[in-house]
Amino acid sequence: MIWDATFQFVLIGALLIGATSGTLGAFAVLRRRSLLGDALAHAALPGVALAFLWTQSKALPILLLGATVSGVIGVLVIEVIVNYTRIKADAALGIVLSVFFGIGIVLLTHIQQSAVGNQSGLDKFLFGQAASIVRADLYVMCLVSALVLIAVCIFYKEFKGLIFDAEFLAALGFSPRRVDLLLMGLIVLSVMVGLQAVGVILIAAMLITPAAAARFWTDRLHVMVIASGILGALCGALGVGISALAPRIPTGPVMVLVATGAFLASALIAPKRGVLARWARRRANARRENGQHFLRAHTARQDGQGDAVALTDIAAELQLPRARVHRLAKRLSRDGCVAIHNGACSLTEQGQKEAEFVVKSHRLWEYYLVYRSILERDHVDRPADEAEHILTPEMIEQLETLLANENIDIDIHKTGSGYRRTGDDG
C-alpha cells in the first residue's frame, strides 16, 4: 500500500525539495544569507492567504505566486529599514519576520473561520504536509527545481566568484549586483518550492542544515554544493518515509530533524573540521608539549650528560603532582625517550636528541626576545615556553644564524637563563 501513486508523488516531491534547498543552501550559507531565507519564508505566509482570498483558488502555482510576492516584499522591507534607518540588520530581520508572520496568522485564522476556508487546507503551509502533494503540484515542483538546478550549473562560476571576492569579480566586469540578484532569486524559488511540504516555519532549516553539515566534510565548493544537495534529498526522502510509517507526525518537522541529526553527526565525526578530530589534535599537541617540558626539566636537573634524575626532582622542577609526572615518564618511556628504574629516569639517545632540540629552541627564543628588547630578562620564560613547541627546525636554524651573526653563544647545558655574549666573561 505504501508504494501507491500518492506515496510516489510525495516521495519525489520531498526529494526535489531537499535537493533544491540543499543545493541553494550551500550558497546561502557561504554568502551569510541563511537567515534571510528564514525571513523570506515567514514573510511568504500572508501572500499565501491573500492569494487564496483574492482568487478563491487552492491551485499551488497561484498560492506560491502570492507567497513569492510577499516574501520578496518582506526582504525588500528589510533592505529599506537597514539602508534608511539606524536599525541594524538583525533587528530589521526580526521585525519583518514577526510582523509578516503575524499578519499571515491573522489572515489564516480569518480564512479558517469562513465557510469556504474550512476545507482550504491552507494551514498546511504552517508546518508543511507532504501528503497533500498531488500530481499537478509535482509538475510545478519539477519545473521550478529543474529551473533552479540548471541555473546553478550555468552560473556556478559567477556565484563562486561573487561569494569569494565580489570586488574582484566587479573589476573583471561581472556586475556583482546582478549575480547577487540572480542568486537571491534562486534562493527565493528554492524556498517557495518547499513551502507546501515543509511549511514556512521550518523551510529555512532545509536551506541551512544540509549545507552546514556538508561544510564539515569538504574543502571544495562544488563538492559541498553537491553533497549538500544529496544530503537534502536524503533528508526529504527519509522524512517522508518516517512520517508515512507514523502518519500522525507531519513531514516537515521530521525532515528537519533528520537533517539536524546529519548535522550533529557531521559536526562530531567529520575528519579535520569535526569536534572529535579537533579535540584529538589538541590532545596530541598537549601531550607533546608536556613531554617536551618533562625533557627540559630533566636536562635542567641532571648533573652530567646521561645521568639519571629522580622523578620527584622533575616534579619539583615542573611544579606538577608526582602522579602526573609518573604518567608522563611512562608515556615517554613507551615512546623510547627515557628509561625508568627505581623512581629515577635517564634519557635514551633519542630522548637526549629530543631534549637538546627543545632546550635549544627554548633558549634561542628566550634570547631572541631579550635581544630584540621585546621583553625584560625576567619575563622571557613563559613566552619562550610557548614558542619552543611551535618552532620548526628551519626556524631554529634561522635563529641560530641570526644570533651567530651577533656573536651570541647559546649554551644549552647551562641551567637558568643561559645566554651570554662570547667574550663577556669567558
Place this chain on the structure above:
Amino acid sequence: MLHTVDESITPIHIHDMTVAYHKKPVLWDVDLAVPEGKLVGVVGPNGAGKSTMIKAIMDLVPKASGWVRIYGKPYPRARRAIGYVPQRESVDWDFPIHALDVVLMGRYGHVGWVRRPGKRDRERAEEALEKVGMVDFGHRQINQLSGGQQQRVFLARALAQDAQIYLMDEPFAGVDAATERAIIDILMDLRARKKTMLVVHHDLHTVRQYFDWLVLINMRVVAAGETRDVFTEENLNKTYGGRLTVLSEAAQAVADHRGGL
C-alpha cells in the same frame, strides 16, 4: 601641463578625480599620469585614500568628479589591460576553495559570462602559480596557507589575468621575508617586460630600493614623479604632517638613503 599627456600611450591617466564616501570626500582633485613600464609606489598615511585611488581607477567606487583613462580608454573598455591584487584581508580565507581555483578566477574576465574556464586557462593558472613558487600548493585549501602564501596566491591570480597594468593593494603587508623577496622579484620581472605597476606600500625603508616612480598621497597627491626627485624629507613631511613616529621613521629612511650614496 595636460596637453603634454599623450593619452593612448599613457597606461593610467587620472584627471581631476574626486572620490567621496557618503558625501565625505576621501580623495581630492587627483591629477596623475603614470608612465609606461614603471614600478610605481603609492605611499601615504592610513586613511590617505591609497586603496580608494586604486579602486576608483577600476570603477569599484563611484567618482564624484573627474575621469580615468587606461591607454586612452575608459575602464570598462580596458578591463583586460588591468590585473588586480586586492588587500589580503578583503576576503574570507575559510572559503572552501583550493589555491588553484582562486588563481583560475584571474581568467574569468577572459572567459566571460556563463562559459567555463578551459584547458588553456587552467594552464595559465598553473603557470602563474609556478611563477610565485606555489606550484606544489595548488591543491591546498586556502586556509591552510600561511599569510605570505595567501598573498602569493593573490599575486598569481593577477598574473593569470595576463594584463599590461597591475594594481596592487599592500602586497607586502604581513608577509615573511622570503615572500617579500619573491614578490619583489616578480615585480622586477614584470617591469623588465614593460608592464606598469601601481603598488600601495607602507614601509618607507624599502621605498627607494623597490620603486622607480613614486606617488605620495594624503587625500590629495602631494607629489608624484621619479623616486629620487620625490622621496625627500620635505615631501614626506607634507604627506605625513605632524605624525611624529612616522616622521622620525621617514627622516631615518631619508638619512639611510643619503648614507648609502
